[in-house]
Amino acid sequence: MHEGNSTSIASCPQISEGLSWTLHEGVIELALHRAPCNEIGTASLEELEKFAVALESMQAEAHALIIYSEMKPGFCAGADLRELYRRSQDMEMAAAASGVRDFLERIHCVLNLIDAAPLTTIAAVHGVTFGGGFELALACDLMIADKMARFCFPELRLGLIPGFGGIPRLKRDLGNAVVRDLLLTGRSMNATKAQQIGLVSQVVGEGEALRAARATAAQLRKFDRATAAAAKKFIKPIPQGELRQEIDIFCELFARPAVQAGLRKFVESRDAQPYLP
Amino acid sequence: MQTTDQTLEEILTLAAAHFKVPRQKLAPDDDFFKTLGIDSLQTLDLLTKLENHFHVELPDYELQGVSDFRTLAEKVQARL
Numbered sequence: 001m002h003e004g005n006s007t008s009i010a011s012c013p014q015i016s017e018g019l020s021w022t023l024h025e026g027v028i029e030l031a032l033h034r035a036p037c038n039e040i041g042t043a044s045l046e047e048l049e050k051f052a053v054a055l056e057s058m059q060a061e062a063h064a065l066i067i068y069s070e071m072k073p074g075f076c077a078g079a080d081l082r083e084l085y086r087r088s089q090d091m092e093m094a095a096a097a098s099g100v101r102d103f104l105e106r107i108h109c110v111l112n113l114i115d116a117a118p119l120t121t122i123a124a125v126h127g128v129t130f131g132g133g134f135e136l137a138l139a140c141d142l143m144i145a146d147k148m149a150r151f152c153f154p155e156l157r158l159g160l161i162p163g164f165g166g167i168p169r170l171k172r173d174l175g176n177a178v179v180r181d182l183l184l185t186g187r188s189m190n191a192t193k194a195q196q197i198g199l200v201s202q203v204v205g206e207g208e209a210l211r212a213a214r215a216t217a218a219q220l221r222k223f224d225r226a227t228a229a230a231a232k233k234f235i236k237p238i239p240q241g242e243l244r245q246e247i248d249i250f251c252e253l254f255a256r257p258a259v260q261a262g263l264r265k266f267v268e269s270r271d272a273q274p275y276l277p
Numbered sequence: 278m279q280t281t282d283q284t285l286e287e288i289l290t291l292a293a294a295h296f297k298v299p300r301q302k303l304a305p306d307d308d309f310f311k312t313l314g315i316d317s318l319q320t321l322d323l324l325t326k327l328e329n330h331f332h333v334e335l336p337d338y339e340l341q342g343v344s345d346f347r348t349l350a351e352k353v354q355a356r357l
């Protein structure tokens with residue numbers, strides 16, 4: 001990356017295995033492209049951290065950030081449960097729990113940075129937007145969804161709660177009854193329903209989410225950047241206390257044998273619908 | 278209100294078009310995972326297609342264990 005040179009940033013896409021980003025005409029685009037569906041494990045986290053560092057250097061010259069997926073199944077299927085299971089099998093529970101806490105602290109740093117970035121952030125989602133993927137989208141200011149998008153918090157099936165800040169952010173945006181429905185039933189919700197409850201700002205045709213996000217970003221360019229940043233800071237507080245609490249609850253739950261059993265069941269599942277809660 | 282048979286026919290047509298399988302190759306009692314050759318993520322696509330087409334909500338847990346078009350049609354019909 002050519003630090004301090006915006007023209008170079010704009011003309012040179014930053015590409016790594018699981019994601020890449022560009023800055024062009026004030027719009028940062030973060031593309032997710034880790035097969036099969038952008039599962040977030042250690043490698044993805046490291047890449048997101050690199051992006052977070054770059055975001056801090058790019059945001060002075062950008063008014064919008066669009067996050068989208070290039071993977072056909074969807075935006076992001078959430079945490080890499082296979083990696084989580086494998087790692088927890090390779091070490092003592094205390095070490096595994098400590099590793100999980102470290103992972104959560106790091107992903108929270110990235111998502112808090114995206115959440116509070118002084119530019120308007122748009123998640124352009126399609127297909128599977130589950131668990132950690134849903135939480136990534138929730139860190140954004142606007143969600144634009146392809147009509148085939150589905151949202152879900154399936155974590156209870158594993159004996160866990162969402163760990164990437166999902167519940168505090170969902171509570172910030174929606175009524176508690178909706179949060180309870182999604183969390184406690186683990187059911188998935190389509191884009192139309194998500195728009196009805198106020199989660200999604202625009203529902204568009206199949207394959208049109210990125211185009212609509214770009215059109216929205218072009219509109220945002222008309223506004224004074226400092227005013228937009230001040231408005232965002234005023235209306236979108238980071239729920240710091242609940243985010244800390246979430247990490248503690250997640251780690252407490254993770255240490256139970258039932259979670260290991262749930263992870264094993266998912267990893268070894270021959271069920272045709274392992275993604276369904 | 279439409280009948281379950283009409284719902285079934287619409288589901289078969291919808292599935293054939295979305296997964297690019299000839300309609301005549303699909304039968305009501307087929308295991309749709311096998312006939313359509315779909316995995317769990319594609320099953321979510323089918324669920325979304327059905328919800329959008331019929332303007333209903335189908336909670337995932339009501340569909341667990343459902344693998345044939347006829348039962349699927351009954352689940353949809355119950356929500357119309």
